Amino acid sequence: MLFQHEVHIALEATLRLELRGITKRFGDLVANDDISLTVEPGEIHALLGENGAGKSTLMNVLYGLLQPDSGEILVDGKAIKIKGPGDAIAAGIGMVHQHFMLVPVFTVAENVMLGAEPAKAGFLNHAAASDLVRTVSLKYGLPLDPDAIIEDLPIGIQQRVEIVKALTRNVDLLILDEPTAVLTPQETDELLGVMRGLRDAGKSIVFITHKLREVKAVADRITVIRRGKVVGSAEPTAPESELAELMVGRSVVLEVPKQTSEPGAAVLKVSGLVVADDRRHRAVDGVDLEVRAGEVLGIAGVQGNGQTELVEAIMGLRPSLTGSVTLSGQDITGWATRRVLRAGVGYVPEDRSVDGLVKEFSLAENLVLDLYDTEPFGNRFALNPRAINEAAQGRVEEFDIRSQSEQQPVGSLSGGNQQKVIVAREMSRPLKLFIASQPTRGVDVGSIEFIHRRIVAERDVGSAVLVVSSELDEVVALADRIAVMYRGRILAVVPPNTPRETLGLLMAGITPEADS
Amino acid sequence: MTSMTVDNSLALPEGYWTRTRKAGLIMVLLGLIAAVYLTAIVPNEPARFFLGETTAASGASFSINGKVGTLIFGLLTIACGALLILTNKRFGLYVGLGLAFFVVAALIWQIAETGGQVPLSSLSKITMEKSLPLIFGAIAGVLCERSGVVNVAIEGQLLTGAFFAALFGTMVGSQWFGLVAAAIGGALISLILAWLAIRFLVDQVVIGVVLNALALGLTGFFYEQVMREDTKSFNSPGLLPVWTVPGLSEIPIIGPALFKGTILTYAALLLVVAATVALFRTRWGLRTRAVGEHPAAADTVGIKVLGLRYVNVMIAGLVAGFGGAYFSMVTASSFTKNITGGLGFIALAAMIFGRWHPVGAFLAAIFFGFSSALSSLLQAIQSPIPSDFLAMLPYVATIFAVAGLVGRSRAPAADGKPYVKG
Ligand SMILES: Nc1ncnc2c1ncn2[C@@H]1O[C@H](COP(=O)(O)OP(=O)(O)O)[C@@H](O)[C@H]1O
Numbered sequence: 001m002l003f004q005h006e007v008h009i010a011l012e013a014t015l016r017l018e019l020r021g022i023t024k025r026f027g028d029l030v031a032n033d034d035i036s037l038t039v040e041p042g043e044i045h046a047l048l049g050e051n052g053a054g055k056s057t058l059m060n061v062l063y064g065l066l067q068p069d070s071g072e073i074l075v076d077g078k079a080i081k082i083k084g085p086g087d088a089i090a091a092g093i094g095m096v097h098q099h100f101m102l103v104p105v106f107t108v109a110e111n112v113m114l115g116a117e118p119a120k121a122g123f124l125n126h127a128a129a130s131d132l133v134r135t136v137s138l139k140y141g142l143p144l145d146p147d148a149i150i151e152d153l154p155i156g157i158q159q160r161v162e163i164v165k166a167l168t169r170n171v172d173l174l175i176l177d178e179p180t181a182v183l184t185p186q187e188t189d190e191l192l193g194v195m196r197g198l199r200d201a202g203k204s205i206v207f208i209t210h211k212l213r214e215v216k217a218v219a220d221r222i223t224v225i226r227r228g229k230v231v232g233s234a235e236p237t238a239p240e241s242e243l244a245e246l247m248v249g250r251s252v253v254l255e256v257p258k259q260t261s262e263p264g265a266a267v268l269k270v271s272g273l274v275v276a277d278d279r280r281h282r283a284v285d286g287v288d289l290e291v292r293a294g295e296v297l298g299i300a301g302v303q304g305n306g307q308t309e310l311v312e313a314i315m316g317l318r319p320s321l322t323g324s325v326t327l328s329g330q331d332i333t334g335w336a337t338r339r340v341l342r343a344g345v346g347y348v349p350e351d352r353s354v355d356g357l358v359k360e361f362s363l364a365e366n367l368v369l370d371l372y373d374t375e376p377f378g379n380r381f382a383l384n385p386r387a388i389n390e391a392a393q394g395r396v397e398e399f400d401i402r403s404q405s406e407q408q409p410v411g412s413l414s415g416g417n418q419q420k421v422i423v424a425r426e427m428s429r430p431l432k433l434f435i436a437s438q439p440t441r442g443v444d445v446g447s448i449e450f451i452h453r454r455i456v457a458e459r460d461v462g463s464a465v466l467v468v469s470s471e472l473d474e475v476v477a478l479a480d481r482i483a484v485m486y487r488g489r490i491l492a493v494v495p496p497n498t499p500r501e502t503l504g505l506l507m508a509g510i511t512p513e514a515d516s
Numbered sequence: 517m518t519s520m521t522v523d524n525s526l527a528l529p530e531g532y533w534t535r536t537r538k539a540g541l542i543m544v545l546l547g548l549i550a551a552v553y554l555t556a557i558v559p560n561e562p563a564r565f566f567l568g569e570t571t572a573a574s575g576a577s578f579s580i581n582g583k584v585g586t587l588i589f590g591l592l593t594i595a596c597g598a599l600l601i602l603t604n605k606r607f608g609l610y611v612g613l614g615l616a617f618f619v620v621a622a623l624i625w626q627i628a629e630t631g632g633q634v635p636l637s638s639l640s641k642i643t644m645e646k647s648l649p650l651i652f653g654a655i656a657g658v659l660c661e662r663s664g665v666v667n668v669a670i671e672g673q674l675l676t677g678a679f680f681a682a683l684f685g686t687m688v689g690s691q692w693f694g695l696v697a698a699a700i701g702g703a704l705i706s707l708i709l710a711w712l713a714i715r716f717l718v719d720q721v722v723i724g725v726v727l728n729a730l731a732l733g734l735t736g737f738f739y740e741q742v743m744r745e746d747t748k749s750f751n752s753p754g755l756l757p758v759w760t761v762p763g764l765s766e767i768p769i770i771g772p773a774l775f776k777g778t779i780l781t782y783a784a785l786l787l788v789v790a791a792t793v794a795l796f797r798t799r800w801g802l803r804t805r806a807v808g809e810h811p812a813a814a815d816t817v818g819i820k821v822l823g824l825r826y827v828n829v830m831i832a833g834l835v836a837g838f839g840g841a842y843f844s845m846v847t848a849s850s851f852t853k854n855i856t857g858g859l860g861f862i863a864l865a866a867m868i869f870g871r872w873h874p875v876g877a878f879l880a881a882i883f884f885g886f887s888s889a890l891s892s893l894l895q896a897i898q899s900p901i902p903s904d905f906l907a908m909l910p911y912v913a914t915i916f917a918v919a920g921l922v923g924r925s926r927a928p929a930a931d932g933k934p935y936v937k938g
């Protein structure tokens with residue numbers, strides 16, 4: 001059955017999509033506010049917007065995963081009702097989600113066929129599924145081994161599986177939700193090439209991103225979304241600054257104002273550190289690094305190259321196999337996290353909702369998660385609510401945490417304000433070292449600027465600062481020195497004015513010396 | 517083009533003493549206990565085994581000298597351990613064989629010591645019988661949990677099945693109707709489980725525990741109030757007929773266990789095969805596993821996650837309920853209060869021990885059934901080994917399995933997690 005579809009894939013563009021007045025609310029939050037846009041047949045239409053602008057929500061509505069509160073969807077001029085992903089696929093719409101929708105323990109072929117399995121009397125035809133994978137991947141130049149298990153594949157290949165999965169369903173419009181977030185610059189370029197190829201084969205593509213460079217490289221048309229509203233559209237020839245301004249609503253200062261650093265003595269010293277990840281692979285494979293007082297060391301790298309494990313090992317959240325960590329000359333290898341924190345380390349974990357906050361607890365309580373048993377907030381037996389609340393009021397003001405009251409559950413704050421709660425808490429102890437992992441992930445621009453300025457301020461009072469981020473721009477803006485991490489090793493430590501191209505190559509594991 | 521698979525150059529060397537080798541070491545130690553200690557203390561007497569179901573003097577039998585037997589089987593256990601250590605492969609096979617050899621050695625020791633006699637066919641038949649409710653329960657668990665719904669209510673499903681079989685089988689006057697009613701009884705428990713778990717997102721373990729208490733309370737109440745008052749019209753379904761397959765049932769040792777039983781025996785064997793094929797070869801199975809591992813992924817390709825979960829929970833209820841008939845129509849010919857006596861929890865253990873796979877669950881059920889049969893046997897030959905010791909075995913084994921000592925026991929990734937869209 002699937003085969004017949006395959007043979008009939010048309011080579012000219014077929015699908016014209018129109019969204020009219022789509023509105024989607026989550027409680028009080030209007031995630032999509034009367035959004036209208038048209039995707040012409042055979043174009044790459046970029047949907048540009050900051051984190052939290054409502055791009056994924058809009059696409060989930062289009063794909064039938066969410067039902068809009070109002071508005072309609074038209075395919076080739078006809079209004080259609082999309083009640084679930086099945087309807088979307090039937091209408092010729094496919095989607096590659098921001099978080100991959102692949103069953104990790106299944107093979108490539110099983111994932112691709114899922115939901116449209118070639119079968120006889122209910123019995124699967126594995127051979128036909130494998131053939132289908134081979135045919136489609138050959139046709140579009142996306143080689144895949146149908147029998148590989150998903151969890152063994154690198155991210156870039158998993159994404160390829162997602163694309164092939166959509167293509168086998170004979171879709172004419174493909175939604176790619178932030179497909180480049182997890183890729184190296186080189187893999188990104190490869191993907192952009194694939195997108196052009198698909199367009200030339202007659203597919204329309206909705207390409208979601210917040211990265212201007214990619215939009216300019218590949219889009220035929222650009223629609224910019226801000227806070228749930230369409231704020232404009234632009235041609236790909238428009239200058240980046242104009243797009244950026246549309247996206248955030250004012251001109252952005254990507255550069256953080258700061259003086260040149262005056263580094264002092266080494267505070268954090270990591271030597272020969274080897275750390276295993278959950279799959280018992282060497283995630284950190286012999287890292288040496290040094291962060292000095294009064295400087296920001298930025299760790300750049302594509303997600304999943306050992307940054308998480310490195311930080312967790314420093315913080316005592318993950319055992320190290322060999323190597324040592326010292327803090328101002330004291331060996332803290334293998335210390336319990338609590339002891340590390342109390343030795344003068346501030347820590348912003350990369351996933352705030354899982355590791356940084358207790359969402360059901362109040363803002364005030366979250367601000368003293370580290371010191372609840374220490375005077376004046378409490379003692380061995382009891383808490384002192386008055387002191388906790390008073391301290392919270394001070395912090396809320398100082399860190400510009402927008403909230404109704406300090407008794408509000410912290411989970412009800414916006415992402416940016418949640419992040420500020422963590423930063424406020426971690427900066428409220430006397431620090432020697434401040435470690436921030438993905439300090440501004442999913443945070444609004446205002447909060448980003450605020451957090452960046454606080455990080456620089458922390459440096460200026462003489463703390464050593466370690467910033468880990470997969471956003472190269474952030475690392476470049478904050479760091480005094482940049483260490484590029486690739487496959488568990490520090491490939492190079494370079495100054496922040498290193499050309500982006502060099503940094504990109506380093507992130508892909510290519511050292512300039514090795515090449516020449 | 518980027519490489520197709522992750523190369524494993526970054527994988528950590530495991531060190532010489534892998535889990536498999538450690539298990540081998542334990543096997544060697546067990547073997548040494550048998551070959552040295554047991555051989556030293558066992559009397560120099562023969563241990564006699566009968567191939568048939570009885571110990572009648574006329575039946576075929578063989579005997580083995582106690583000292584020779586414990587030595588040989590102890591050495592065989594050591595050999596299994598040594599193979600594990602040397603090859604670092606085939607964990608399941610050698611651990612299974614090694615344990616079996618050790619058990620045989622221990623059995624020889626006890627028989628030689630007490631002068632008892634063992635009818636092997638009968639031992640295997642009792643094993644099969646004791647395993648039956650565990651097989652149904654464990655596979656019901658597998659079918660349910662593979663779709664991502666935790667089934668702690670197996671006990672309640674078995675009990676309700678047993679109750680319905682007795683009540684409706686007697687009232688309608690047909691044992692076959694009783695079997696159908698049993699399945700429906702289990703499905704009723706499933707319906708509540710599915711409804712609360714899938715629709716109202718209540719914690720599935722909590723619902724399971726509550727449903728078990730509910731089933732125990734309700735069936736107990738009706739037993740006291742209705743069945744006991746008038747046993748003849750409400751609680752005498754009678755024993756299911758035993759069907760013997762001519763020829764095959766004559767096979768020594770395993771024949772009577774597999775080919776001389778009630779419909780439940782044959783249904784259980786069929787169920788293992790059917791569940792395996794269905795889960796791993798059919799469209800339904802692929803979708804079930806997808807929904808249990810990553811429901812959002814299934815949803816995005818148009819699979820109705822909640823609908824499929826309902827279906828699977830209901831199928832599990834039918835299977836466990838049907839198996840419940842064992843209690844009131846196979847081992848006894850009527851229902852009594854709490855007749856399942858916690859076997860549903862052992863079935864749950866068998867599911868975990870069998871790593872959520874129908875064949876694994878079956879083997880685990882047989883293993884638990886065997887330890888139960890063995891404990892009866894030890895009592896019968898008046899062995900000084902307390903039978904409670906063997907009754908403990910399923911629980912100990914499960915703790916080991918869950919602690920990851922015996923292979924990796926990994927539940928479906930979304931097991932127990934309600935699915936909410938968006
Ligand atoms: N299921 C949900 N329930 C409540 N709020 C949501 C939900 N999904 C998204 N949101 C909120 O809607 C806004 C838009 O989110 P999203 O569409 O994911 O943004 P983007 O993809 O542009 O980064 C965010 O503020 C987010 O927190």
Ligand SMILES: [Mg+2]
Pocket residue numbers: 052055056057098177178
């Ligand atoms: Mg998004």
